[in-house]
Amino acid sequence: MALRASKKLGKHLLNKNGITSPLVSARHCSSASETAPKAPHSSKKGRLLTGATIGLVIAGGAYVSTVDEATFCGWLFSATKLVNPFFALLDPEVAHRLAVSAAARGWVPREKRPDPSNLRLEVWGRNFSNPIGLAAGFDKNAEAVEGLLGLGFGFVEVGSVTPVPQEGNPKPRIFRLPQDGAIINRCGFNSEGIVAVAKRLGAQHGKRKLDETSRSSSSSVDESMHGGKAGPGILGVNLGKNKTSEDASADYVQGVHTLSQYADYLANILFLSIYGLSISLLL
Template identity: 75%
Template sequence: MAMRVALKFGKECCMHRNKVKFNDYFRHCFCTTASVGAASTPSKIPKKVPHFSKKGRLFTGAAIGLLIGGGAYASTVDEATFCGWLFSATKLVNPLFAFLDPEVAHRLAVSAAARGWVPIEKRADPQILELKVWGRRFSNPIGLSAGFDKNAEAVEGLLGLGFGFVEVGSVTPVPQEGNPKPRIFRLRKEGAIINRCGFNSEGIVAVAKRLGAQHGKRKMETSSSSSFTEEEVIHGGKAGPGILGVNLGKNKTSEDAAADYVQGVHTLSQYADYLVINISSPNTPGLRQLQGRKQLKDIVKKVQAARDEMQWGEEGPPPLLVKIAPDLSKQDLEDIAAVCTYNFSLSFLIIISNTTIQRPDAVSQNPVAEETGGLSGKPLFNLSTNILKDMYSLTKGRIPLIGCGGVSSGEDAYKKIRAGAILVQLYTAFAYGGPALIPQIKNELAECLERDGFKSIYEAVGADCR
């Protein structure tokens, strides 16, 4: 009950800061609760007080303390300052998740974002970060990669945190539980995670229903809200500001990977600003074999045909991307580049990269590194960035690349851009750093660009490959 009251109070503070009367609010909340209890409970029987675990009391106490303090602070400052305080306050809460099982912590984080229990970024992004890709306007190039919101439960909450774009999934045609638990392992000291989830997914039907409802809601809010400019509506996502990507996977038992991806395109492309064909997860048997030239060419041909046979409005069909592994030979990279650029007007774009099955020296001494699965986080940065440089050179900078792997600071994001990325994704650093990391990375990235004399993201793309 205390948590519900605290969260309700915090929401009221954020929405109506200047109208909140703290004493009246708490008198109303607690007196109403007491009166309800009195009316529903016989006077001779004392009302049972719920027992909270030690961790539960810790989380509840932290939430109440932050919300009460935040509410008082909110009445004395402007909106931008209060917004900054909210993001900074998450630094105090986020370490508490370390006491929880990784998958439980992840589930709580997704639920919090889905329910709006996270800060909303009200401050404008640095203008130097604004760019257009695929004819869409991005307020900044920093995105959340697939894997966090697998079932599209928290799109609005995550976009509200200030990401330039959010990618959901991977989504499989048929629901599947993925690999047995435990399947997520922290290497906190190294800033890394090993996972072997195996595409745990609610399936495309459930995700389509969820995205359909969110799509309609965003569309109505866009048409009725005066906070969105005409430019933002046109150059944002399909249903308003904020870009949404959908990552498609294949079922573990499927014998026809191309058919799985085609089914995903038919069902989910109407809600996506871009689609990703995930052919590189190390946790689905045989999946990485699809990165071979012949197999990839077959998938590209069928997925493009499926997309192009659908009817599209003025915005046109969503771009198609493939997500590749960092564990590829030079010949593998050349084959992928050839397939993705064989017809430039129909080219696939590329996300570089997925997790690695390698164990770099930085993690080799940690016993957790012996766990099977894909490694993400800081130890992946150099490997994925080198692959990014190679692919930028192989494609001669002709197609947009998204850099992913080990990004934990604005300097890291800047290095990805200089290596050839037009957009940058992160996940593991967000899992450790929480919402406060997002504005930090954006501000640091803007400082890096200005420091080196670049006036836009475009000017910096591929600077280290020229």
């Protein structure tokens, strides 16, 4: 009894002074050490996967470096088809704006393969590398002329360009016909106006002339070796009139005087369904 009372008294005094029993402390330390997380380490499988990935990247890079520019260009054009489903999910006009912006920033493939010589032709004293062109309506405000020509078109036509900026028809105004693989365009001559277009074309004009001079000084054999088109491409400008204009002739005269210095040809196509105007063509 005396021994049991002595043990209780000793335990009471230890707890009162904030001192724990060495046996209890040792037991707690042992338990903590047993449950401590093990240090992470890389598995053999993970190291093998990382090594294989690095090897594939190096091998792929070495192979691509040996591929000629024309073949690589073909791969890029094929790869762009992967984004088509993404564009199909967007509103048609939003998708169109993204495409124009990408071409304006050079985020589209550039055709490096030369056109066959039998596709070349001369019209109005201008040499076309091929007869396939991009009609007016895609790049209405001359934002992406260089990028679009680089896609391989024989010519690109910008516009229609009106003297004064105008909004066009209310949105939505572009509609997809999935079953026909087509689009209905009811934009109604939306344009940023002659001043904005002339500023962009003026900035591009000097570079285009420099490219023409540079290419004309090189031989056709040299062009064939390096690939690419036989020239910077043909630029057309489509002129339009403002919806509220009272003098259509003055609108077209202003367009000719302002933009003819930058274009290889001018087109003036007026649709009967727009503002009750007749059809005419100005070359």
